[in-house]
Amino acid sequence: MFAYVVRRVIATIPVMFVVAVFIFLLLHLGGSDPAAIIAGDFAAPEHVERIRERLGLDRPLYVQFVDWFAGVLQGDLGTSIFNNRAVSDLIVQRLEPTVALTVSVIIFAVAVAIPLGVLAAWQAGRLIDRMVMVVAVTGFSLPVFVLGYLLILGFSIELDLLPVQGYTPLAEGFWPFARHLILPTLSLGLIYVALIARMTRASVIEVLNQDYIRTARAKGLATPSVLLVHALKNAAIPIVTTIGLGIALLISGVVVTETVFSLPGVGRLTVDAIVRKDYPVIQGVILVFSFVYVVVNLLIDLSYSLFDPRIRYER
């Protein structure tokens, strides 16, 4: 088991390295002068020069990369051009709303999608199945802000049940905190529900066709027991894989959702950075999110062995 974990962890190093190289090169790929781009269209030449020196853009590319990468490994993501603060501090400061939203979406989506998917697989081809599939296709097609504004219109403006936007930290009480997260969670959660429900359905249907399911039925096991113990556990690997890969979708959605509901999270930080052309912040956010994505998928990879012990012994 230990060797298996080590092998998997080592396998993520090249991916992280490629991500780092790519993010670093982005700034230089445009062919034009990064300092001039950051300075903006109406910048004085001295200003451009100052930025060039500040970012060390006058040094050879590989020196810049080694320097930057060494910093990143020590948690130094650079400094904001806008307010001179460390990008890592800016991100940490904005972390709570983003983590709160992401965790609540994952809990909501898994809790809704897996029962829906199992139900659809069990009733495959019947009305319930078709309804679940309609929800899935709709979920894929409704952009986050479309659903977000429809929900705000219905629940906040017409019914006046929930706040239109904003965020209350958890420290100020659970209910005020949760109230502000309900609509963002629903808006961002639907696409994730669609993704997981569809994979759960497909995966469970495949397992239900196996011989051991027929055996379980033949020996008189009750349907819930067959579905949950035999089918779902054996169908788990593609489902958790989808949950992990879906994190990428979720991260993109977080940026949009935070903008719709004015949540002061990392997504808002990114959007504010767009307007200010604060490239170091954007770069830092991408690096952190990509790292999270790789780590989550590593953990999911490792969890496979819980569902299927044979995996531990594979080469």
Next chain:
Amino acid sequence: MATVLTPDDLIAGRGGRLVRFGTFARRNPTFVVGMVLLSLLVVASLAAPVLGTKDPIAISVMDRLQAPSEEHLFGTDMMGRSVYSRVIYGGRVSLIVGLSVAFAATAIGLVIGLLAGYLNWFDTIIMRVMDGLMAIPSILLAIALMTLAGSSIRNIIIAITIPEIPRVTRLVRGMVLSVREQPFVEAAIASGTKTARLVRRHILPQTITPLIVQATYVTASAIISEAYLSFLGAGTPPEIPSWGNIVAEGRAFFTVAPWVVLFPSVLLALTVLSVNILGDGLRDTLDPRMARRM
């Protein structure tokens, strides 16, 4: 059951044309509705100037934030511009971006995928690069590219295409690797077929069907990405009306003038939905094996 035709019959051309279409429509009502919708949207954005639209960027301060009425079908925005005209013209941006990205991502992904499936050394390197690229959240990658490259339709197409390439590459590479194992390809190699001919005659035809289906999904996802980027202020130049831009501008006035946000939103959702329905329909019709797996 003799009159009910399967998708395979349709491809094979069994049954009269009308009967075939009737059967197909009865069996796939959502597909037909989706196609009608999509055609309407395409025609509407192509024929935008003759559909009773006004100049989509003409400012009229007297008409600010008017609710939908006979005069202003979808109401007006905070600068008194007709939301109806802006939404109809905005469809053009979505269609151009969606189709260009689908074409570019598919073409580039196809070439890289074929090479990766064939050259082992290239495969090892390029698939690491693709893994890395896939680990970067696509919207953030596009935001970074747009911030650096500046806002224009061309740059948007490039910024959305890059994160879409790995998925196409993986699909093509996977197909090449599995086709290569099949007996008829082995036979072709054994009988001395040159690689170029092998790819053209045996490998490409096998990959084309899943590729068309994938291209449809890429179109849908590119249309959403363009709307997200414009909504976040890193997309289509603000002076061009695109659905994301209209929503972004209407955001601040949502509580007093929700129509500015709602009309482009609904059109966006319907467009993406009908492209996705087209994709599902193509998948079920062209590739029954894949359909069964989903």
